[in-house]
Amino acid sequence: MAIIEINDVSKLFGFGDAATVALDEVNVAIDKGEFLAIMGPSGSGKTTLMNTIGLLDRPTHGTYKLDGKDVARMRVNKRAKLRRDNIGFIFQSFQMLPKLSVIENVALPLAYKGVGQTKRLKRAAAVLEQVGLADREYFYPHQLSGGQLQRAAIARALVNNPSIIIADEPTGNLDTEATRVVMDLLSEIHSMGNTILMVTHNPILTRYASRIIYMRDGSVVYDEASAVGELPGRVERALQAVRTSREEERLAGVSDYLRAMPQKKSPKRTSTKGKKRTSKKRKAKA
Amino acid sequence: MIKEHARMAFEAINASKVRSTMTMFGVIISVASVVTIVGLGDGLRGQVSKQITKLGSNLIIVQPGRPTESAVNLQSLQSVKGASTGVITEQDLGSVAKLPDIEKLSPVATITGLPRFEDKTMQNAIIVGASESLPEIVDKKIEYGSFFGKEDLGKNYAVIGRGVAGQLFNENVPIGKVFKIRDSEFIVQGVFEQTPLTPLSPSVNFNDAIVIPYAKAKEISAGSLQISQLLVVATTADLTESVADSIHKALLVSHGGQEDFSVLRQEEALEISDGVFNQLTMFIGGAAIIALIVGGIGIMNIMFASVSERTREIGIRKAVGATNKQIMGQFITEAVVLSAVGGLLGLAVSVIVIAGIRATTSLQPTLVLPVMGGAFLVSVGVGIVSGILPALKAARKDPIDSLRGL
Numbered sequence: 251m252a253i254i255e256i257n258d259v260s261k262l263f264g265f266g267d268a269a270t271v272a273l274d275e276v277n278v279a280i281d282k283g284e285f286l287a288i289m290g291p292s293g294s295g296k297t298t299l300m301n302t303i304g305l306l307d308r309p310t311h312g313t314y315k316l317d318g319k320d321v322a323r324m325r326v327n328k329r330a331k332l333r334r335d336n337i338g339f340i341f342q343s344f345q346m347l348p349k350l351s352v353i354e355n356v357a358l359p360l361a362y363k364g365v366g367q368t369k370r371l372k373r374a375a376a377v378l379e380q381v382g383l384a385d386r387e388y389f390y391p392h393q394l395s396g397g398q399l400q401r402a403a404i405a406r407a408l409v410n411n412p413s414i415i416i417a418d419e420p421t422g423n424l425d426t427e428a429t430r431v432v433m434d435l436l437s438e439i440h441s442m443g444n445t446i447l448m449v450t451h452n453p454i455l456t457r458y459a460s461r462i463i464y465m466r467d468g469s470v471v472y473d474e475a476s477a478v479g480e481l482p483g484r485v486e487r488a489l490q491a492v493r494t495s496r497e498e499e500r501l502a503g504v505s506d507y508l509r510a511m512p513q514k515k516s517p518k519r520t521s522t523k524g525k526k527r528t529s530k531k532r533k534a535k536a
Numbered sequence: 537m538i539k540e541h542a543r544m545a546f547e548a549i550n551a552s553k554v555r556s557t558m559t560m561f562g563v564i565i566s567v568a569s570v571v572t573i574v575g576l577g578d579g580l581r582g583q584v585s586k587q588i589t590k591l592g593s594n595l596i597i598v599q600p601g602r603p604t605e606s607a608v609n610l611q612s613l614q615s616v617k618g619a620s621t622g623v624i625t626e627q628d629l630g631s632v633a634k635l636p637d638i639e640k641l642s643p644v645a646t647i648t649g650l651p652r653f654e655d656k657t658m659q660n661a662i663i664v665g666a667s668e669s670l671p672e673i674v675d676k677k678i679e680y681g682s683f684f685g686k687e688d689l690g691k692n693y694a695v696i697g698r699g700v701a702g703q704l705f706n707e708n709v710p711i712g713k714v715f716k717i718r719d720s721e722f723i724v725q726g727v728f729e730q731t732p733l734t735p736l737s738p739s740v741n742f743n744d745a746i747v748i749p750y751a752k753a754k755e756i757s758a759g760s761l762q763i764s765q766l767l768v769v770a771t772t773a774d775l776t777e778s779v780a781d782s783i784h785k786a787l788l789v790s791h792g793g794q795e796d797f798s799v800l801r802q803e804e805a806l807e808i809s810d811g812v813f814n815q816l817t818m819f820i821g822g823a824a825i826i827a828l829i830v831g832g833i834g835i836m837n838i839m840f841a842s843v844s845e846r847t848r849e850i851g852i853r854k855a856v857g858a859t860n861k862q863i864m865g866q867f868i869t870e871a872v873v874l875s876a877v878g879g880l881l882g883l884a885v886s887v888i889v890i891a892g893i894r895a896t897t898s899l900q901p902t903l904v905l906p907v908m909g910g911a912f913l914v915s916v917g918v919g920i921v922s923g924i925l926p927a928l929k930a931a932r933k934d935p936i937d938s939l940r941g942l
Contacts, residue, residue: 301936304855306854306855306935306936306939307936326859327859327860330854330859330860333855333857334856334857339855339856341855341939345848345851345852345855345939346852347849347853349547349548349551358853358856361537362853362856362859362862363857406856410857
């Protein structure tokens with residue numbers, strides 16, 4: 251059974267003429283144990299989709315079932331508790347609390363669950379050991395390198411045994427070596443049966459994923475399964491098509507690759523008329 | 537979770553020490569001033585009551601003027617000076633003297649006039665006509681010489697205070713020296729012991745007093761002598777009330793039914809002075825409460841700033857599953873910790889100030905425990921109230937915007 255079921259989910263920001271469509275009737279079903287990579291240019295709705303799945307955001311319309319439960323219309327506090335118990339976040343900019351030590355940061359979700367201090371530090375220590383930071387427990391975030399910080403963030407995401415781990419560009423701020431370490435760690439967590447959703451701009455990283463989704467203008471335009479450890483066919487073809495022999499081209503590689511991605515199939519709503527209609531529809535629903 | 541909130545609150549306050557201290561100043565100052573001022577008032581009340589009680593519980597004071605007009609100026613040697621209506625006449629003195637159960641009786645009558653010794657005069661001397669029992673009634677000791685006795689009432693004897701001895705005679709013990717009041721000669725018979733000056737009762741200054749026999753006073757003032765007080769001591773404490781009643785009745789008759797005098801017992805005097813101090817304390821306490829509210833607004837201000845500054849932190853906490861209530865709890869706890877710590881520091885300041893006042897002045901302020909507890913609780917309450925709005929703002933922040941630091 252799919253752990254995440256998203257049906258016709260739309261997300262609009264703003265009202266009337268100023269409304270922008272961040273998600274346009276997206277349909278996705280994700281099974282337990284998948285490692286999903288989400289790709290797409292900036293503004294394509296990847297992060298909005300992640301935030302919606304992560305219960306940080308509410309869809310404007312559509313249904314979202316998490317573990318078979320409809321969560322799209324849930325109250326704020328209930329969603330906070332679900333988020334605490336089911337979802338672990340990993341962010342591009344780590345998002346550690348600077349005044350707390352690493353182990354306290356990792357134990358934070360447990361604190362909000364009401365776990366006692368001793369128990370929660372024990373659990374946090376165990377997870378930190380799992381990510382290879384056992385000797386950094388009482389360091390403060392500013393004393394760690396980017397790769398170590400991201401591993402600590404992964405530990406924080408894991409500490410509650412969540413059913414989904416959401417990673418929004420986890421390697422965006424890391425160098426090649428740290429990227430490799432972090433991705434290996436995510437891969438290992440995946441192999442233990444966890445469900446991982448990862449947004450990335452780096453096509454190479456899709457080799458760790460079991461399924462790749464491409465987004466553009468708020469819609470899922472392509473959905474491809476691939477064996478873990480291999481680059482999916484489309485990515486490989488695209489990478490081969492784009493020569494990256496020259497320095498500028500290598501730097502521009504990612505965007506060239508993105509240019510080679512399929513266009514959105516449905517006619518794009520460019521006229522204000524269309525947008526007005528959307529907002530009217532929304533108002534009618536409200 | 538509360539323990540958790542408190543720990544986080546202390547960390548947050550520790551992180552911005554200077555700002556937190558500045559914030560706490562409002563609370564510190566208002567709590568310290570409430571406790572200090574109430575302590576001062578309480579100490580003064582204690583001192584005044586002690587003075588009143590010292591006179592003995594069977595003292596009755598008869599003063600001119602309606603009962604409400606007399607109030608605090610008890611046993612003042614110069615309270616009349618035309619301020620109050622009504623007079624106490626010699627006839628009253630006589631009718632009181634005839635009443636039973638009276639052990640001691642002394643009129644207190646002030647005379648205007650400059651005492652003159654050789655070429656010197658003394659402007660601020662208070663000349664009082666009294667009977668031989670005055671020192672016992674007001675509990676004053678004679679340091680040198682003696683007070684005039686019953687048989688001396690017609691003689692030109694005078695007993696003077698230490699101030700008079702120094703200023704008029706330029707010596708400590710001018711016994712036997714002759715000086716003049718209104719051209720009548722008086723012989724110094726004794727010198728009172730030094731009276732310590734006490735706050736709020738500067739009129740009880742025996743240091744500047746010249747006490748002469750009442751009959752002599754009447755003689756030199758050519759019949760215009762006014763009695764400012766009758767001091768009466770009943771034979772036993774139990775009889776005080778009935779004696780006061782009979783004095784009241786007797787005077788009412790001789791004043792033709794007009795109550796232009798007051799008969800005060802020591803208990804009543806205590807009540808009156810307590811009443812005055814209580815009102816004063818309440819008034820100042822009210823002002824201090826306003827100061828506390830202003831302090832609370834300061835805390836609210838800082839909490840708002842803190843919420844804006846820590847947007848990202850709020851976002852992170854929400855992302856890892858903090859509910860709105862938990863975020864709110866955290867910020868309210870912080871405001872309460874700020875105000876409670878401020879309150880405690882304020883109490884500490886007041887203890888120091890009160891100790892300082894006790895050590896350096898003749899005032900005897902006390903630490904009033906219920907007021908200290910009350911001031912602390914009010915400051916905690918102010919913390920809760922002023923924390924609510926900023927905490928609500930924090931709790932309602934959108935987690936996505938917060939994570940981006942918006």
